[in-house]
Amino acid sequence: MQFTEEQIVTLSPDPASLKAGQGLSSQSKWVLAANNERALWGECQGSGKLPYQTQVDIHNIAFKCTCPSRKFPCKHGLGLLLLYVKSKASFKTQDEPSWVSEWLDKRKEKEEKKSEIAAKPVDVEAQAKRADARNKKVIQGIAELQTWIKDIIKSGLLDLPNRAYEYWQLPNKRLVDAQAGGLANMVAELGNYNYFDDSWQYNVLNQLVKIYLLSEAYNNLETLPVDLQQEVKLLIGFNQNKEQLTALEGVKDQWMVLSKNVQPLDKIVVEHNWLWGVKTKKFALFIQFYPTAQLPEQNLLPNTTIDAEVVYYPGRNYRVLLKDWSLINSNNDLVFLQNFEAAYTIFNKSLADNPFMDEVPILIENISFIKERNSFYAVDQQGFALPVLVGIQAELHILAITGGAPVRVFMLINENSVLPLSILNASNPKSNGF
Numbered sequence: 001m002q003f004t005e006e007q008i009v010t011l012s013p014d015p016a017s018l019k020a021g022q023g024l025s026s027q028s029k030w031v032l033a034a035n036n037e038r039a040l041w042g043e044c045q046g047s048g049k050l051p052y053q054t055q056v057d058i059h060n061i062a063f064k065c066t067c068p069s070r071k072f073p074c075k076h077g078l079g080l081l082l083l084y085v086k087s088k089a090s091f092k093t094q095d096e097p098s099w100v101s102e103w104l105d106k107r108k109e110k111e112e113k114k115s116e117i118a119a120k121p122v123d124v125e126a127q128a129k130r131a132d133a134r135n136k137k138v139i140q141g142i143a144e145l146q147t148w149i150k151d152i153i154k155s156g157l158l159d160l161p162n163r164a165y166e167y168w169q170l171p172n173k174r175l176v177d178a179q180a181g182g183l184a185n186m187v188a189e190l191g192n193y194n195y196f197d198d199s200w201q202y203n204v205l206n207q208l209v210k211i212y213l214l215s216e217a218y219n220n221l222e223t224l225p226v227d228l229q230q231e232v233k234l235l236i237g238f239n240q241n242k243e244q245l246t247a248l249e250g251v252k253d254q255w256m257v258l259s260k261n262v263q264p265l266d267k268i269v270v271e272h273n274w275l276w277g278v279k280t281k282k283f284a285l286f287i288q289f290y291p292t293a294q295l296p297e298q299n300l301l302p303n304t305t306i307d308a309e310v311v312y313y314p315g316r317n318y319r320v321l322l323k324d325w326s327l328i329n330s331n332n333d334l335v336f337l338q339n340f341e342a343a344y345t346i347f348n349k350s351l352a353d354n355p356f357m358d359e360v361p362i363l364i365e366n367i368s369f370i371k372e373r374n375s376f377y378a379v380d381q382q383g384f385a386l387p388v389l390v391g392i393q394a395e396l397h398i399l400a401i402t403g404g405a406p407v408r409v410f411m412l413i414n415e416n417s418v419l420p421l422s423i424l425n426a427s428n429p430k431s432n433g434f
Helices: 003-007 016-024 073-087 099-117 124-155 165-177 181-190 199-219 225-235 242-247 340-353 393-401
Strands: 032-034 039-044 051-057 062-064 251-266 268-277 283-292 307-310 319-328 360-372 376-377 385-387 407-413 418-424
Touching: 003 073, 016 073, 032 073, 039 073, 039 099, 051 073, 051 099, 062 073, 073 319, 099 340, 099 393, 124 165, 124 181, 165 181, 181 199, 199 225, 242 319, 251 418, 283 307, 340 360, 340 407, 393 418
Parallel strands: 283 319
Antiparallel strands: 032 039, 039 051, 051 062, 251 268, 251 307, 268 283, 307 319, 360 376, 360 407, 376 385, 407 418
C-alpha cells in the first residue's frame, strides 16, 4: 500500500507521540523491518534487553507493540509506518513470524465472530413487546415536551436569556427518561446558544420549530412513507441494531475518504468520516465512537481509497455501517460543482426529500476564502459569498493552505453558511483536512 506522511500524521494521538515517532523513522533505529501483503513488522531496540516487537495491519489500519506505552498508536507504530513511507525498499519482503500471524489471525477471527452474531435469529415477540413499551414512553415524553414549547411561545422569547441552566435541563432529563435521546440532545442545544449574539432569537426559534416538527412527525408516524418513518425514529433516538444492519446486503464500491473529523467528548471520541463512492457517485457518512487514547475499530485515513461494502442506515440520510473493507491504490476523478447556485439546487432538493436535514455534503471548485474584518467567507467564481463556520485556528490554517487562490473543497452547506472539511487540490496534498 502507498501512504503519505500527512496521512500518518492524522493517526498520532498527540504531538509528542508524533515527534517521537518521527525520531524512530530511521532505518538505524530498527533491528528488523519487514513486510508482506498483509502487514508491516519490526523490532526496535529500546532500553530493555529485548527489542520491542511492533506490527501494523496495512489493510485495516491497526497497531500492536510490546512496549509499555498506553498510547495508540505508540511512537514505535508511528515510526515504523513513517519509515515505510520514507524508505519502502529498506523493508525485507518475507513470511510473517508467528507473533505477527497470530495477531492478524485473531483479528480475522474476531470479524468472523461478529458476522456469526449478526446471523443469529431474533426473538420477534420479545422485540415487539419492548418496542411497544418504549413507544408509550416516547409518546408521553413528547406530550410533555410540546406543552413546554407552547408555554415558551405564549410567554415570548425575550425572557429566555435570563433563564437558569436548570430550565433547559429539566425537559432534557425527562426526554432521556422517556428514551428519546435524540430529542433530548436537541433540547440541550437550546441551553448552549450564545444569548449575547444578535441572532439568538432566530437560532432559538428555528430550533424550537425543528423540535416541534420532529415530535409531531413521530405522533403521526404511520402516515409517513416507510423510509421517512425510519428517519424520524433515528432522529428521535431509536438506535439501529448494528448486527441486523451487518446482515443486510450493502453497496459495494471504491470509496474515497474525503475527510476525518475527531471530537473528544468526555471519556469517548466521536469520529466522522465522509466517503465518496467512485462508481455510485454517492456520499456516505461513517460515524464511530471509541474510548479516549485508543484507536478506532475501523481506522480510515483521509485522501485514501478503500474497497468496501457499506450499508446505509434506514431512512433518508447519509449514515452508513462499514462492512468488509481494505485499502487500495486508486486515482479518483471527483465530480465538482461550479458555484453555490448549483449547490443550493442540490440543498433544496435534499431538504424537500428530508425536511429534518440541516446540512448537505458537496464537492465544489473555484472557491476562495477571504477574511473581512471579523468575518470569514467562502466565495465562488461568481462572487457569491457565504459565512464559514470554523474557529480562528481553522481560519488561519485555511488561509495558509490556499493563499487566497481558488481551490477545490469538500464542505457541508446549510441554508446560510458552509463548513469546509477538506481542501482537495491535487497540487497540494498536505491540505487535506483541518
